[in-house]
């Protein structure tokens with residue numbers, strides 16, 4: 001086996017099963033492993049109890065079981081400035097941001113990675129379901145577990161960041177990771193998977209957001225007939241294509257969110273899942289990140305949201321940081337603020353933020 005004892009890896013340990021197994025696997029491969037827990041959000045509840053304390057307690061147990069040093073660092077300020085502010089600004093603009101993408105770009109593979117490098121680490125590792133190849137030019141590949149692949153959220157990582165990153169779980173299925181946790185009897189072996197917003201966790205989203213942005217109720221309008229259908233609680237609570245939570249029934253439904261008008265504070269809905277107003281044919285995206293070099297025009301497959309099959313697209317660079325993505329077939333519920341992630345088979349080409357959406361060359365202004 002390769003001698004890894006001179007290679008130091010800092011593992012981001014969340015107190016969850018995936019990062020526990022990550023640390024164990026690397027330790028067994030002979031690396032010099034350090035576990036670090038990040039605290040990026042003050043989640044003290046109304047009783048003064050902080051749930052991060054429990055997670056850190058799990059990090060301690062696992063680190064002691066596998067025999068690695070561990071500690072906690074605080075990036076609350078970085079998280080607030082670089083992720084949370086952006087998150088609020090995007091909602092304010094009527095868009096649906098993706099805080100997990102920003103969190104990976106700015107915190108896990110930036111603030112945290114820098115911190116690890118200053119400690120003298122050669123690599124950072126996380127329990128993400130993705131693969132990175134280091135022989136030859138660095139490339140990012142999808143995780144082999146189709147159901148867990150997290151490359152959608154990692155699309156903003158650059159070659160420089162990936163060169164210093166290991167994803168030891170990328171070639172495993174989630175079920176195999178659980179089995180390993182059981183085999184090694186790790187303290188987190190039966191811990192439930194976390195969901196929710198990166199570092200902020202699971203909460204009542206509406207209530208949470210209303211603490212930061214004033215909710216401004218307004219009218220719900222049938223986009224096709226102009227008819228008033230009811231009232232909404234604030235445009236920020238709705239995303240394109242959504243059905244649930246509109247609170248409108250009656251004739252003509254079911255209704256789906258088709259757009260927003262920030263000036264009049266109106267929410268546009270249309271009737272029927274497959275309504276033509278929910279479909280578009282191309283988009284313009286900004287904040288483009290290509291991991292490896294690309295041509296100015298190429299074909300690829302794309303994901304426009306996390307849980308979605310790939311769609312065939314053609315891509316054209318139209319500015320330093322701007323691409324135009326044209327879909328082979330009209331596509332439903334393309335949402336400004338979300339990421340478009342481009343793939344060449346298993347390989348991640350890169351990603352960008354959806355900015356403007358078009359149908360047959362005409363901009364869909366109503367999407368906000």
Ligand SMILES: Nc1ncnc2c1ncn2[C@@H]1O[C@H](COP(=O)(O)OP(=O)(O)OP(=O)(O)O)[C@@H](O)[C@H]1O
Nearest residue numbers: 012013014016017018019036037038126127128194
């Ligand atoms: N608080 C944290 N401190 C350090 N690293 C973290 C933290 N939260 C997440 N990470 C790292 O990011 C990876 C992906 O995070 P995500 O929130 O998707 O967790 P997950 O897939 O539920 O994994 P886990 O089971 O390890 O919590 C984790 O496996 C871990 O390596």
